[in-house]
Amino acid sequence: MPQQQTGLIAVNTKKIAGLVAIALVLFFVIAHPGNAAHLVGNIVDFLRSSAEAVITFVSNVFA
Template identity: 70%
Template sequence: MNAKKLAGIAAVALVLFFVIAQPGQAAGFVNNIIGFLRDAAEAVITFVSNIFT
């Protein structure tokens, strides 16, 4: 088994453990990531719209 595959399995196991052990905090973490991605997308859209107006 190569190191890349082992690291992937370990990452999935860690995420599953976190979701099972602390589902409230895991949901909050996902919401924070989604909020960050939404803010970043809005910033890019604003930037591009300001270039073309």
Template identity: 60%
Template sequence: MKKLAIVAGTLLVLFFVITQPGSSAALVHNILGMLRDAAESLITFVSNVFQA
């Protein structure tokens, strides 16, 4: 069952990338931007904790 879910998810992602490449690229760009912002926030937090 788990393997079937993984295959179905992969096929869905491939379908989305093939049919709407611009939207897919924008989505990936937004996700990477959010991850970068989260990492920067975490770095700022840790820096402030150890400067005290």
């Protein structure tokens, strides 16, 4: 029976997709640093407000 190496192809595809994603992020940061900083700030603000909402919910549940 011939051996199948489909797992090897899938791993290589995932690795290549990851490297492409990293390259795109680096390109975005280098080409538009102001926009990239604004995007990161928006993500941090979203995470902060989400955490505050969860804290408020838990506080109200146990109060």
